[in-house]
Amino acid sequence: MGKFIKIKTAxxxxxxxxxxxRRSDALANGLARATDVVVASAKDALVTDVDGNQFLDFAxxxxxxNLGHCPDKVVNAVKKQLDEYIHSCNIVTSIVxxxxxxxxxxxxxxxxxxxxxxxxxxxxxxxENAVNxxxxxxxxxxxxxxxxxxxxxxxxxxxxxxKYGLFKKGFGSYVSDxxxxxxxxxxxxxxxxxxxxxxxxxxxxxxxxxxxQVDPSAVAAIIIEPVLGEGGFIPVPKRYLEKxxxxxxxxxxxxxxxxxxAGSSRTGKFLSIEHAEVVPDLVCLAKSIGSGFPISAVTGKxxxxxxxxxxxxxxxxxxxxxxxAAAIETIKILNSDEFKHKAVKMGEIISxxxxxxxxxxxxxxxVRGLGAMQIVEFVKDRDTKLPDGDRTLSIIKDCVSNxxxxxxxxxxxxxxxxxxxxxxxEEQLKEGxxxxxxxxxxxxx
Numbered sequence: 001m002g003k004f005i006k007i008k009t010a011x012x013x014x015x016x017x018x019x020x021x022r023r024s025d026a027l028a029n030g031l032a033r034a035t036d037v038v039v040a041s042a043k044d045a046l047v048t049d050v051d052g053n054q055f056l057d058f059a060x061x062x063x064x065x066n067l068g069h070c071p072d073k074v075v076n077a078v079k080k081q082l083d084e085y086i087h088s089c090n091i092v093t094s095i096v097x098x099x100x101x102x103x104x105x106x107x108x109x110x111x112x113x114x115x116x117x118x119x120x121x122x123x124x125x126x127x128e129n130a131v132n133x134x135x136x137x138x139x140x141x142x143x144x145x146x147x148x149x150x151x152x153x154x155x156x157x158x159x160x161x162x163k164y165g166l167f168k169k170g171f172g173s174y175v176s177d178x179x180x181x182x183x184x185x186x187x188x189x190x191x192x193x194x195x196x197x198x199x200x201x202x203x204x205x206x207x208x209x210x211x212x213q214v215d216p217s218a219v220a221a222i223i224i225e226p227v228l229g230e231g232g233f234i235p236v237p238k239r240y241l242e243k244x245x246x247x248x249x250x251x252x253x254x255x256x257x258x259x260x261x262a263g264s265s266r267t268g269k270f271l272s273i274e275h276a277e278v279v280p281d282l283v284c285l286a287k288s289i290g291s292g293f294p295i296s297a298v299t300g301k302x303x304x305x306x307x308x309x310x311x312x313x314x315x316x317x318x319x320x321x322x323x324x325a326a327a328i329e330t331i332k333i334l335n336s337d338e339f340k341h342k343a344v345k346m347g348e349i350i351s352x353x354x355x356x357x358x359x360x361x362x363x364x365x366x367v368r369g370l371g372a373m374q375i376v377e378f379v380k381d382r383d384t385k386l387p388d389g390d391r392t393l394s395i396i397k398d399c400v401s402n403x404x405x406x407x408x409x410x411x412x413x414x415x416x417x418x419x420x421x422x423x424x425x426e427e428q429l430k431e432g433x434x435x436x437x438x439x440x441x442x443x444x445x
Contacts, residue, residue, distance in 0.1 A: 148231025
């Protein structure tokens, strides 16, 4: 089909179909499955399935693979660590890779203050640790979060997560003292409002919330994704982030930036919030910092992280030496100027391409993002902006059948997110974009 995409069977092919039937019999029905691809091997931006079909990967493990599949330096670091030891638990013994990774993160995360780090296994655990530490530090209970956010699947993080029907239905009750505010979604502003007027309005609503919903003296933390991930790749306006920082400074509230999907140099800076030049108190990282290995981190002000009593934080698997070895090599590459420049270049190509599509195809309501974190939002009508989730799903299925792995996003599941490995070549990127455009054109009726 293309130079890189090679489709030999229907998707799924016979071998994949057999494994999908086994999956259906063996796995819980509630476990999501975005595509029918069954992986046999993967390298860089290419995925080969069990039937010999070769795909380009534009999903990147939901943003876990900024360095692509099986980066050589990471694989070699993991092999070396496996030969030395696999685990001893940082609570029981001190693990050198844990210390080295913490030092590395402390040196990279912005902030002209002493920093420390605690490691865990997943983004959920990072958020849970950050919020609990903020509560301990402030001796307050309330937490402010935002519509459209995704912060995890534990009881606490589900309480912070939006998109009720997909993630939360049937799992309540949830943690109390969580206050969810409207997200400043510039695309879905009232038609008569300019962008700047809408941002002004959203900032005014923040002040209103501290009267109508919760007193600032009760708030331990404000947590926000500087670019919404699951919520639809919506960058937070700079002035809005500045307002949050000002509120936190005035009232002694801990400002937590959830950089789990938007961080790791995906946007051209190590943290997406760096574009706004706003410094959070705590940063949550996961996904691409481990190149697919389960590891996460909370990095930030030492005075906040140090407040918890001895033994109050930690876990058996947190900071696995194998995962730490992977993360150290990954982050060294992610934080290089060369890699960040490549992310910017990729973002420019994707953004200019999507902008052209918006002019051509009426079903595209908006294209947006930051750096190499871009999205296409599909609507039934551009004036009403009525979401079109069904057509979005059809486009994704068409892409997958033609060799391009893609997934949805957005509060209404009417967006296609582009998270290709940043190591992808320009030629591969353009081949994948051609597949996506062909699918959009087919459904632009």
